[in-house]
Amino acid sequence: MSETVNTFEAQQKGRPTGPLVGGYEVIIGFETHAQLSTASKIFSRASTAFGAEPNTQACAVDLALPGTLPVMNKGAVERAIQFGLAIGAHIAPKSIFARKNYFYPDLPKGYQISQFEIPVVQGGAVEFFLGEEKKSVRLVRAHLEEDAGKSLHEDFIGQSGIDLNRAGTPLLEIVTEPDMRSSAEAVAYAKELHKIVTWIGICDGNMQEGSFRCDANVSVRKPGAPLGTRREIKNLNSFKFMQQAIDYEVRWQIEQIEDGLEIQQATVLFNPDTGETRAMRTKEDAADYRYFPDPDLPPLCISEQWVQEVRGQMAELPRVMAQRFETSYGLSEYDATALTQSLPLSAYFEATAKAGGQPKLAGNWIMGEVARRLNAQDIGIESSPVSAQSLGQLIGRIADSTISNNAAKQVFDALWDGGTDVDAIIESKGLKQMNDTGALEAIVDEVIAANAKNAAEFKAGNDKALNALVGQIMKASKGKANPQQVNDLLRSKLA
Incomplete structure (x- = not known):
């Protein structure tokens, strides 16, 4: 775990402000823990x-038994490198592991092995669309660390226990x-980050199982004022709750300030049942953890x-594929980005475009009717x-x-x-458009003659x-006339 870098005033010059909430500007930073997809733990x-x-998957190293030493998992490092490459970051040729000292029952060693001063991934950015507006969120760092265990609270018997299966699980913390500047922007960022880590296969992204956990640092300030005191909302495990938690926290902070109270830096939890955040503990700063280089790890x-x-x-x-979609298929940047939200979606689009020969039309159908049906049934494109x-x-x-x-x-x-055969469906339902120009022209002449008033008004x-005439022709042709041909014929005859 780390602290979001707070060099705000120097870094934010020239960056746009977001929508004000009750006269206040909302400032949000994220710390995301992505559990890496290795089969074994980071140091065991x-x-x-x-x-x-x-406690069936916790070995002597995870339990911090005397005489045990950590050994770096190469697969975890390779996944960190993949992430750095995906976001255009600097991969540090030399990074350092540190001990982060704090004392919770689920932390066997009394410290967490993490990275502090020199992380493995430095800088980079995540780009995404909020509506049709392109956004970019800069990253400070992404560093490797081990997860802690888990406290289990059995309220019905009044006891708590510790499960150390998760202790030592490899994490990449992305800061x-x-x-x-808004909860909507924060959720859009989190979704894009989720897409990146699952696309490149470094994390399964399962939020319910804790594989992708987001912490939101939220503060408010009057425009032009110094940065406000932040509160960190921990372990947001769904995009829906993420937006609700941030919106509540923003309103709460503004109400406190308007009542003349000071915001205290704290770690808070969101209760989805009440829709409220509540303080869990006073928020520590980096100095409180007494970081120092881990002597057991080179x-x-x-x-x-x-x-x-x-x-x-x-x-x-995904960003490279989106650029290819723009160049090869003539899509807009927005459409290309929307169609590369996942590997299955992008593969479905390419297969559709190649089968139909109309990439733009294929994209419109996939982002429109197909997406609507999938959302209504809550299924993915793989199940279409x-x-x-x-x-x-x-x-x-x-x-x-x-x-x-x-x-x-x-x-x-x-x-x-x-159904599976498009042509058979068209035939069975009698849906073919009229391609007989002579027959269509005869219908047009009849409709003009029967609707002289509309014809005169158009002239x-x-x-x-003209719309009234088109409607009559479509009715007479039982919907089989080509609307464009109808328009062209009418305009020609009534010119």
């Missing part, structure tokens, strides 16, 4: 598997500058060759009843004017309900009158 060979019986040295080897083994990064090939075929039939957009929605409904300059 004990398993990191979740859900084992208490931001205080760059966020400096961690990372050669440039090692960094390049790790780089060569990494999959295409409509395959990428079927959606691509459907888009191809829209593009070649076989069916209209309205008919396409009927076809999509049938695909979602278990007189009333464009709305």
Whole structure:
């Protein structure tokens, strides 16, 4: 664990302010603990598997028995390097492990092995969209450390116990500058960070199991005033609760200040049942932990060759893929970013675009109708009843004017309900558009003759009158006329 760097006044010059809340500016920084996806712990060979019986996965090293020594897990270091490369950070060629001293029952050694002055990952940034506005949050650092155990409180028997299975689990703590200005921006950042660590495979991102734990440092101030005193909301384990907790904390701090009270630096917890935060303990500063270099661990040295080897083994990064989507498929930056929110989503888009030959239309359908259906059923793209090939075929039939957009929605409904052959669905439902120009022209002539008033109004300059004529033609053609052809024919005949 570390403290968000508080060189705010020097670093924030020129950075935009966010929306004011009751006349106050909200300042938010994040500390996120990502549990690394190694099979064993950071300094021992004990398993990191979740859900084992208490204290069955804690070896002598994890228990800090006399004479035991930590041995660095190479896989944890490689995952830290991957993260640094993913966010454009500096990978320190030499970093130091330190002892962070504090005394909790779930910390067997009486200290936590972490990094302080020289972390393994330094700097970098996380970019994301908030709505259609592009944002960037700068990172201070990401450092390796071991997790503590877990206190178990059995209220019904009035006893507490300690489970040390989690002790020694490898963590990468990711610390931001205080760059966020609203709970919505904080959640958007957290989601993007979650996407990055799961995309590159260094963390499974399971928030319910504690694999991705976020702490939000929140303060408020009047615009132009010095930075306010922050309170740290610990262990936010869902994006929904994250936003609720920050919003409540902001309101609480403003009310305290308006009542003439001072904010005390503290660690607080969020209660989702009440929607409130409550102070857990006075917040410590770095000096309280008496950091000093761990004498049992030599400096961690990372050669440039090692960094390049790790780089060569990494999959295409989301920001790189998004840039490729812009170049290769002609998408906007916003659309390309939206379609690279996960590897399964990006793969689905590419397969759809290739099958249908219309990347922009494919993106619109995936971000629109497909996303709406998935959200309604609370399932991921991997579970979509409509395959990428079927959606691509459907888009191809829209593009070649076989069916209209309205008919396409009927076809999509049938695909979602278990259909597989787009052309068969179109035939069975009689959804083909009229391609016989002569037949369509005859319908247009009949409608013009039967609606002379609307035709005259359009000729007189009333464009709305054209819509009435189009509606009549679509009705006469039972929805099979191509709307664009109808418009062109009407304008030509009424010119």
